[in-house]
Amino acid sequence: xQQLNQSPQSMFIQEGEDxxxxxxxxxxxxxxxxxxxxxxxxxxxxxxxxxxxxLTSNGRLTAQFGITRKDSFLNISASIPSDVGxxxxxxxxxxxxxxxxxxxxxxxxx
Amino acid sequence: EAGVTQFPSHSVIEKGQTVTLRCxxxxxxxxxxxxxxxxxxxIKFLLHFVKESKQDESGMPNNRFLAERTxxxxxxxxxxxxxxxxxGVYFCASSLDSNYGYTFGSGTRLTVV
Numbered sequence: 001x002q003q004l005n006q007s008p009q010s011m012f013i014q015e016g017e018d019x020x021x022x023x024x025x026x027x028x029x030x031x032x033x034x035x036x037x038x039x040x041x042x043x044x045x046x047x048x049x050x051x052x053x054x055l056t057s058n059g060r061l062t063a064q065f066g067i068t069r070k071d072s073f074l075n076i077s078a079s080i081p082s083d084v085g086x087x088x089x090x091x092x093x094x095x096x097x098x099x100x101x102x103x104x105x106x107x108x109x110x
Numbered sequence: 111e112a113g114v115t116q117f118p119s120h121s122v123i124e125k126g127q128t129v130t131l132r133c134x135x136x137x138x139x140x141x142x143x144x145x146x147x148x149x150x151x152x153i154k155f156l157l158h159f160v161k162e163s164k165q166d167e168s169g170m171p172n173n174r175f176l177a178e179r180t181x182x183x184x185x186x187x188x189x190x191x192x193x194x195x196x197x198g199v200y201f202c203a204s205s206l207d208s209n210y211g212y213t214f215g216s217g218t219r220l221t222v223v
Contacts, residue, residue: 004152006152035214040119040216041216041217042116042201042203042214042215042216042217043201043214044214045212045213088152088153090153095165095166096141096158096205097155097158097166098155098212099155100152100153100154101152102150102151103150103152103153
């Protein structure tokens, strides 16, 4: 079945630094999503990507849908303490079904 | 608009006991999903309801898991009897459309001891 490899597993960075994380797969996906999960909460959608090669920004977040449709990256610029959380990528396959990565845990030191 | 609501937020039960998780989706969302995240791993699909019908239950681990959505509103996920490996966070999500991702609930953290 579909599987996403998300990296890195965790990151410890200083406030103000830029962050990059990515997901790769051997499978092709129709849509890529990036979610953030705060402690004790459910994942919240950050960015959705619908076309291969698409580059989309949401404030300090930028994500790209890989041209091969098998990968995506998420960048966060000028990180702040509230960026702390777990970031998940998700690829859509089939009817409204998503395969999630194992998450990237981001820690930001003030 | 109320979000997706899950009850309870935490549950600690002994191996062999039964637990029932509940999910109230966003009003009007026909699509309801159950997902599970075992510690440190990916969020894995369990099943998908469209209204009261099971559209896809290919992710259900085994027959100890039973999901229902009577009347097409809230859903329950029952684990009977619970095993240690069932521990994890169970997320419910709902959506109107297939192309805009889900709205997740805050999850139920299940611990089987």
